[in-house]
Amino acid sequence: MDAKIKHYDLIVIGAGMVGATLACLLAQKGKKVAIVENYLPDNFVADSPPELRVSAISRASQNTFIKIGAWSKMQAMRISPYEAMHVWDGSAEAQRDDDIHENMAEAGVQGQIHFNAADLGEPDLGHIIENKVIQLALLDILQHEPTVDLLCPASLVDFQVIDELVLVTLDNGHQLSASLLAGADGAHSKVRTLAGIQINQNDYGQQGLVATVQPELPHQSTAWQRFMPSGPLALLPLSDGSCSIVWTLPADKADYYLAMDDETFNKELGKASGYRLGELKVFGKRAAFPLVGRHAKHYIKPHIALIGDAVHTIHPLAGQGVNLGIKDAVALASIIAESSRSPGSHLLLRRYERARKADNLLTQKAMEAFKILFGHQLSVVKAARNIGLNLVDKMDPVKHQIIRSAMGISG
Numbered sequence: 001m002d003a004k005i006k007h008y009d010l011i012v013i014g015a016g017m018v019g020a021t022l023a024c025l026l027a028q029k030g031k032k033v034a035i036v037e038n039y040l041p042d043n044f045v046a047d048s049p050p051e052l053r054v055s056a057i058s059r060a061s062q063n064t065f066i067k068i069g070a071w072s073k074m075q076a077m078r079i080s081p082y083e084a085m086h087v088w089d090g091s092a093e094a095q096r097d098d099d100i101h102e103n104m105a106e107a108g109v110q111g112q113i114h115f116n117a118a119d120l121g122e123p124d125l126g127h128i129i130e131n132k133v134i135q136l137a138l139l140d141i142l143q144h145e146p147t148v149d150l151l152c153p154a155s156l157v158d159f160q161v162i163d164e165l166v167l168v169t170l171d172n173g174h175q176l177s178a179s180l181l182a183g184a185d186g187a188h189s190k191v192r193t194l195a196g197i198q199i200n201q202n203d204y205g206q207q208g209l210v211a212t213v214q215p216e217l218p219h220q221s222t223a224w225q226r227f228m229p230s231g232p233l234a235l236l237p238l239s240d241g242s243c244s245i246v247w248t249l250p251a252d253k254a255d256y257y258l259a260m261d262d263e264t265f266n267k268e269l270g271k272a273s274g275y276r277l278g279e280l281k282v283f284g285k286r287a288a289f290p291l292v293g294r295h296a297k298h299y300i301k302p303h304i305a306l307i308g309d310a311v312h313t314i315h316p317l318a319g320q321g322v323n324l325g326i327k328d329a330v331a332l333a334s335i336i337a338e339s340s341r342s343p344g345s346h347l348l349l350r351r352y353e354r355a356r357k358a359d360n361l362l363t364q365k366a367m368e369a370f371k372i373l374f375g376h377q378l379s380v381v382k383a384a385r386n387i388g389l390n391l392v393d394k395m396d397p398v399k400h401q402i403i404r405s406a407m408g409i410s411g
């Protein structure tokens with residue numbers, strides 16, 4: 001191979017939250033890493049309004065960020081702990097609002113479930129963090145790692161596997177080689193396409209509308225989630241008293257809500273939230289993202305591994321997408337770091353696929369089951385759902401197990 005081509009242990013395509021985590025973990029184990037990204041976020045400005053894209057970050061992901069040294073950098077920018085979570089079945093109220101059912105008795109008792117960090121002896125259940133804050137903190141670490149080359153702006157054009165090495169060509173004409181190429185380049189992964197890895201895809205026919213709103217009542221550091229037949233509405237508490245919303249809507253309705261003027265939008269949103277936090281006032285832009293479940297048929301090919309959204313996307317109703325991606329990064333990094341084999345060894349890559357596939361698939365299917373369960377309008381399903389929610393709410397051991405699992409601190 002050409003002597004001018006720089007060689008690494010690992011080339012990561014995509015310095016999003018997941019790719020940057022993988023690069024940090026392996027660089028801190030002494031591996032030579034190139035990380036390629038076509039776009040970097042602007043610097044963080046204190047007192048700037050919250051970004052539209054936020055993530056609910058689990059305790060497991062927080063622990064990874066602490067290990068890397070990125071958590072304190074996120075804290076220094078902006079993070080929002082939430083101490084409770086309140087989930088309720090809003091189908092009865094939704095019908096009341098829309099005045100479809102005259103007979104409210106038929107709607108039955110409203111199901112709800114409340115999770116409290118204090119009941120678990122934990123300070124919080126997790127944190128709401130702007131995606132940009134997470135990415136900037138990780139990039140800051142990478143820029144100070146002596147074994148890392150952050151190549152940006154640059155984009156993957158092509159790669160070839162030759163003699164136990166991957167030869168990568170970038171759009172700036174540079175070529176690099178490595179034992180392993182990790183595709184962390186998101187849902188429309190070019191690495192996945194070029195590797196010829198097929199995906200199973202399920203278009204949910206919905207969009208996730210995101211916006212920042214100021215509630216009339218304090219959010220009480222609680223993540224509020226109302227399930228309606230059309231999809232859930234989440235109000236995620238931010239440290240400045242505002243809430244970030246993720247409102248799942250049928251695709252055509254999302255476009256309609258995006259085009260609305262602020263005043264009409266506020267009215268619709270207030271109604272959809274059941275006025276749990278009083279009136280809601282949107283500020284700044286709104287955006288919507290198509291919701292599509294994807295799962296790659298294979299996670300690996302010789303000298304190639306996919307992680308994060310490149311290998312799976314799930315419904316955002318429980319805020320687990322990036323948390324699964326961080327688990328992929330942790331699994332791949334520890335399998336590589338614990339072995340004396342080269343990072344692209346097929347044995348190690350197969351170990352990685354085995355370690356992550358079942359958990360990712362199970363979480364994706366669980367989210368789809370919730371979506372179907374809460375989408376049902378049959379009286380009998382609604383009644384069973386409400387009774388079930390209220391029953392679990394009274395069963396502390398079950399409730400604690402559910403929330404510990406969502407926090408990533410038990411199976």
Ligand SMILES: Cc1cc2nc3c(=O)[nH]c(=O)nc-3n(C[C@H](O)[C@H](O)[C@H](O)COP(=O)(O)OP(=O)(O)OC[C@H]3O[C@@H](n4cnc5c(N)ncnc54)[C@H](O)[C@@H]3O)c2cc1C
Nearest residue numbers: 014016017018038056156186208308309319320321322323
């Ligand atoms: C509405 C909504 C709400 C969500 N809320 C949550 C939540 O609360 N909690 C949660 O855990 N998850 C949530 N998710 C999911 C979460 O946003 C994703 O799982 C996460 O962003 C995936 O991160 P990633 O690093 O794998 O991919 P991405 O964030 O897509 O990053 C990919 C990176 O690769 C770069 N790239 C792409 N192609 C190339 C190329 N050819 N060359 C170089 N660079 C390239 C891109 O610029 C980008 O920086 C939500 C998703 C949606 C849609």
